[in-house]
Amino acid sequence: MSEGEIIAKYFAPLARDNSGAFGLRDDCARFTPTPGTDLVVTVDAVAEGVHFFSNDDPEDIGWKALAVNVSDLASKGAAPRIYLLSIAFPEEPEPGWLSRFSRGLDQAQSAFGIVLAGGDTDRRPGPLSITITAIGEVPYGAMVLRTAARRGDIIVVSGTLGDAALGLKLRLSPELARPWGLDDGDQDFLRGRYLRPQPRIALAPAVRDFASASMDISDGLAKDLDRMCRASGVSSHVRFADVPLSRDATLSEVIVAGGDDYEILATVSERNLSLLRDAARALGQHLTPIGMIDEMGAGVRFTASDGELMHFSALGWDHFPAT
Amino acid sequence: MSEGEIIAKYFAPLARDNSGAFGLRDDCARFTPTPGTDLVVTVDAVAEGVHFFSNDDPEDIGWKALAVNVSDLASKGAAPRIYLLSIAFPEEPEPGWLSRFSRGLDQAQSAFGIVLAGGDTDRRPGPLSITITAIGEVPYGAMVLRTAARRGDIIVVSGTLGDAALGLKLRLSPELARPWGLDDGDQDFLRGRYLRPQPRIALAPAVRDFASASMDISDGLAKDLDRMCRASGVSSHVRFADVPLSRDATLSEVIVAGGDDYEILATVSERNLSLLRDAARALGQHLTPIGMIDEMGAGVRFTASDGELMHFSALGWDHFPAT
Numbered sequence: 314m315s316e317g318e319i320i321a322k323y324f325a326p327l328a329r330d331n332s333g334a335f336g337l338r339d340d341c342a343r344f345t346p347t348p349g350t351d352l353v354v355t356v357d358a359v360a361e362g363v364h365f366f367s368n369d370d371p372e373d374i375g376w377k378a379l380a381v382n383v384s385d386l387a388s389k390g391a392a393p394r395i396y397l398l399s400i401a402f403p404e405e406p407e408p409g410w411l412s413r414f415s416r417g418l419d420q421a422q423s424a425f426g427i428v429l430a431g432g433d434t435d436r437r438p439g440p441l442s443i444t445i446t447a448i449g450e451v452p453y454g455a456m457v458l459r460t461a462a463r464r465g466d467i468i469v470v471s472g473t474l475g476d477a478a479l480g481l482k483l484r485l486s487p488e489l490a491r492p493w494g495l496d497d498g499d500q501d502f503l504r505g506r507y508l509r510p511q512p513r514i515a516l517a518p519a520v521r522d523f524a525s526a527s528m529d530i531s532d533g534l535a536k537d538l539d540r541m542c543r544a545s546g547v548s549s550h551v552r553f554a555d556v557p558l559s560r561d562a563t564l565s566e567v568i569v570a571g572g573d574d575y576e577i578l579a580t581v582s583e584r585n586l587s588l589l590r591d592a593a594r595a596l597g598q599h600l601t602p603i604g605m606i607d608e609m610g611a612g613v614r615f616t617a618s619d620g621e622l623m624h625f626s627a628l629g630w631d632h633f634p635a636t
Numbered sequence: 637m638s639e640g641e642i643i644a645k646y647f648a649p650l651a652r653d654n655s656g657a658f659g660l661r662d663d664c665a666r667f668t669p670t671p672g673t674d675l676v677v678t679v680d681a682v683a684e685g686v687h688f689f690s691n692d693d694p695e696d697i698g699w700k701a702l703a704v705n706v707s708d709l710a711s712k713g714a715a716p717r718i719y720l721l722s723i724a725f726p727e728e729p730e731p732g733w734l735s736r737f738s739r740g741l742d743q744a745q746s747a748f749g750i751v752l753a754g755g756d757t758d759r760r761p762g763p764l765s766i767t768i769t770a771i772g773e774v775p776y777g778a779m780v781l782r783t784a785a786r787r788g789d790i791i792v793v794s795g796t797l798g799d800a801a802l803g804l805k806l807r808l809s810p811e812l813a814r815p816w817g818l819d820d821g822d823q824d825f826l827r828g829r830y831l832r833p834q835p836r837i838a839l840a841p842a843v844r845d846f847a848s849a850s851m852d853i854s855d856g857l858a859k860d861l862d863r864m865c866r867a868s869g870v871s872s873h874v875r876f877a878d879v880p881l882s883r884d885a886t887l888s889e890v891i892v893a894g895g896d897d898y899e900i901l902a903t904v905s906e907r908n909l910s911l912l913r914d915a916a917r918a919l920g921q922h923l924t925p926i927g928m929i930d931e932m933g934a935g936v937r938f939t940a941s942d943g944e945l946m947h948f949s950a951l952g953w954d955h956f957p958a959t
Contacts, residue, residue, distance in 0.1 A: 317863075333674075335783060338867040340851055341678040341712050343779045346669040351656075354753060355664040356720045356769055360760045389664050397679045399722075399767050430677060437683045439762015444722050446679055446769040456666045460658060528663055540640075544661040 314405065316434050323411040324398065327418055327429035331395065334430045342430035344395050350450040353391035357382050361440035366484075371410050373508040374443070375417025381531065382447035383425045384512035384575040388529040390457045390521030391449030393425050393514065398432035399444040405436075425514055455521050457579070462526040462545035466580035466606040469589070471513050471598060473559040474534055478571020480507030502559070510575035516600075519592035520579055527579040535569040535625065537578055539613045542606070551604035554618040566625050569615065580606055637728065639757050646734040647721065650741055650752035654718065657753045665753035667718050673773040676714035680705050684763035689807075694733050696831040697766070698740025704854065705770035706748045707835035707898040711852040713780045713844030714772030716748050716837065721755035722767040728759070748837060778844050780902075785849040785868035789903035789929040792912070794836050794921060796882040797857055801894020803830030825882070833898035839923075842915035843902055850902040858892040858948065860901055862936045865929070874927035877941040889948050892938065903929055 314322075320337050328334035333343035346352060359378050361367055383393050398418070422428055427447065480503035483489055490500050512529075520527050526545060530537045534556065542549050556568060579600070581589045586602065593600045615623040637645075643660050651657035656666035669675060682701050684690055706716050721741070745751055750770065803826035806812055813823050835852075843850050849868060853860045857879065865872050879891060902923070904912045909925065916923045938946040 335781060339712075339782050340708050341676045341714075341779070344675045344677055345776065346673075346675060348671065350669075352667045352669060352675075353664045354667055354718070354720060354769075354771070356722045356754065356756050356767075358722050358724060358756055358758050358767070360724070360758070360762075363758075363760045385663050389662075391664075395677070397677060397769060399679045399681050399769075401681060401683070401765065403762075431679065433679050433681055433767075435681050435683070435686075437686045437763055437765070439683075439726075439765070440760055442724065442760070442762070442765070444679075444681070444756075444767045446677075446720060446722075448677070453668065456664070458658060459662050 319406070319411065319434055323415040324429065324432065327415060327422065331428040331430055337431060342395070342397070344430060344448065347450055349453050351453055351456055353386055353389045353449045353451055353456055354446070355382055355385040356444060356446040357385070358442055358444040360442040363440065369508070371413035372417030372420070375414040376421040376509050378443045378445050379418055379421040379425065379427070380510045380512050380575065382445045383427060383514065384510065384529040384531070386447055386449035387512045387514045387517045388520065388527045388577050389451065390455060390517045390527065391451045392517060393427035393447060393449045395430040395448050396427055397430055397446040399435070400432070401435040401437050401442045403438055403441060425512060451521060457520055457524050457527040459526055459528040459541045460544040462541055462547050462580040462606045463582070464547060464606055464608060466525050466582055467586050467602050468538070468549060468551065468604040468606065469579050469581060469600040469602050470530070470534070470557065471516055471577040471600055473557045474530065474574050474576060475568035475571055476503050476506035476559050477510065477573035478567045480504045481573065482567070507573055510573065512575060513577045513598065515596045516577055516593055516598045519589055519596055519598070520577060523585045523589035523592060524579040524581050527577060530574040530576050530578050532572045533570045534574070534578070535613055535615070541578065542613060547606045548608050548612045549604060550607050550614045550616065553615045553623055555601065555603045557601040569625055642729070642734065642757055646738040647752065647755065650738060650745065654751040654753055660754060665718070665720070667753060667771065670773055672776050674776055674779055676709055676712045676772045676774055676779055677769070678705055678708040679767060679769040680708070681765055681767040683765040686763065692831070694736035695740035695743070698737040699744040699832050701766045701768050702741055702744040702748065702750070703833045703835050703898065705768045706750060706837065707833065707852040707854070709770055709772035710835045710837045710840045711843065711850045711900050712774065713778060713840045713850065714774045715840060716750035716770060716772045718753040718771050719750055720753055720769040722758070723755065724758040724760050724765050726761055726764060748835060774844060780843055780847050780850040782849055782851040782864045783867040785864055785870050785903040785929045786905070787870060787929055787931060789848050789905055790909050790925050791861070791872060791874065791927040791929065792902050792904060792923040792925050793853070793857070793880065794839055794900040794923055796880045797853070797897050797899060798891035798894055799826050799829035799882050800833065800896035801890045803827045804896065805890070830896055833896065835898055836900045836921065838919045839900055839916055839921045842912055842919055842921070843900060846908045846912035846915060847902040847904050850900060853897040853899050853901050855895045856893045857897070857901070858936055858938070864901065865936060870929050871931050871935045872927060872929050873937045873939065876938045876946055878924065878926045880924040892948055
């Protein structure tokens with residue numbers, strides 16, 4: 314298959330509802346912004362062996378590559394609009410792989426309300442890698458930053474944390490199911506949370522209206538909250554017992570340092586807390602207060618229910634760990 | 637260096653003039669489109685060993701990674717605005733490399749009037765790869781497509797063709813300078829055309845006002861004109877002797893099949909030809925008519941000055957050559 318045939322057969326159908334994609338027959342896409350909006354733009358790459366396994370289902374790979382980008386948009390209060398797909402194959406891809414991969418993308422874009430606009434198909438050595446640029450829209454001036462957390466703000470998170478990290482551990486060591494007391498349904502749930510993250514698009518309007526700062530949790534609660542605090546010039550305090558879990562937390566470090574949650578981490582003034590939670594509830598979503606932004610400086614403290622400071626050996630994923 | 641330190645030290649300065657980049661401390665960028673415009677969006681990746689050499693000057697690598705994307709925008713009639721940089725390192729990059737690479741990007745973005753908005757820094761095996769997403773603006777409805785070439789249109793190209801392909805050959809085999817009769821100045825010129833492409837941003841307004849179809853030439857005249865013809869459902873005829881060259885063409889195949897020209901290939905109705913060329917001239921640019929869009933169907937014919945059909949063994953670069 315030539316590059317053109319791959320694009321025409323597997324990727325052009327993903328752009329069928331986008332007149333600005335020109336059937337992927339142009340080298341650029343056109344997008345007409347809604348008047349009165351700001352664009353929110355993000356890019357994230359996933360690579361075989363780093364972000365996914367060679368033997369993962371290509372449908373899941375496609376879904377996740379798009380989901381991790383849409384999650385960024387949702388956390389900023391943005392509605393997803395278009396995306397570009399840049400994909401590099403180490404060798405000529407199998408039709409079966411392409412077909413399943415594009416089906417996963419198709420499912421994801423339907424679920425998230427976003428559509429393919431263009432991209433780039435390449436062949437080079439190294440791992441299969443997929444770089445997605447996603448563009449969303451917010452009303453003018455309404456993008457929610459990670460840099461705006463303020464002293465006294467309440468820290469909230471959506472959904473439950475740590476499930477994907479447990480799902481990954483199960484993916485690597487299925488025999489853990491027994492000591493962890495997981496039945497088949499539990500295992501499917503945890504693996505699904507790892508393989509098919511569900512960006513909190515529904516929460517975007519509530520975040521936009523009431524949050525002071527927001528980002529998504531992709532590299533673990535501790536690391537991402539630390540990033541938010543550093544970006545905002547504040548420190549924070551998390552009551553570990555309040556972190557929402559889908560099951561009893563026997564693995565504290567997995568909860569704080571495990572990645573791939575793709576839940577929203579936001580801060581909100583005390584005055585707006587109930588407005589934010591009510592708005593979320595009206596959208597069928599749940600936000601849990603887990604702590605507070607408490608002073609100038611930087612850093613995250615976790616305390617146990619007895620008030621003791623908790624120490625963790627690893628605080629999350631970094632591509633370039635300090636040595 | 638951590639991922640955060642690399643971003644803060646080498647990439648954040650490239651976003652200094654862009655308030656929507658938030659100092660690269662957020663995971664998304666904000667861009668406020670100019671009212672009444674369409675966005676033109678493109679993505680292109682370059683990788684070590686495929687698009688550039690390991691020992692290329694990092695300044696040139698940075699320049700070229702951005703230039704190839706801006707060239708796409710210019711060919712659509714768009715003014716460059718912002719770009720996102722997704723970069724994957726196989727190992728921890730050297731400070732010296734990062735410093736020179738970001739300097740090359742800085743030179744390019746100043747020259748092209750575009751600014752960094754955000755990105756993604758990653759570490760994975762395989763070649764160093766750089767994926768840039770570029771966004772430009774055109775007045776609403778004014779983007780020039782490659783799909784709109786019409787029978788009777790004149791084919792024009794900017795600048796001179798084949799220089800970069802000759803520059804690449806010289807880069808690989810410096811001893812060719814003597815049989816080709818090139819002095820030091822000639823060699824520098826050809827190598828510069830390969831290493832530092834100059835996107836034809838200045839031509840964008842003229843293309844927008846008068847061209848019927850347009851794209852940039854990145855994979856060689858023959859292949860890219862063929863793509864334009866297929867996308868437009870037409871065929872074309874090029875008078876080889878009219879193809880503008882910076883020196884005597886002794887290497888015909890290099891001219892038609894060599895890549896990296898980053899010149900504009902456009903079509904224009906006979907009625908608008910002189911308007912287009914005059915507008916280009918007023919912008920300090922030169923456009924040369926080289927042939928005609930002549931009938932339904934698809935394909936490109938080249939004829940020599942005696943009217944004989946020319947045959948070439950290779951028609952340009954394809955990442956997935958048909959076997």
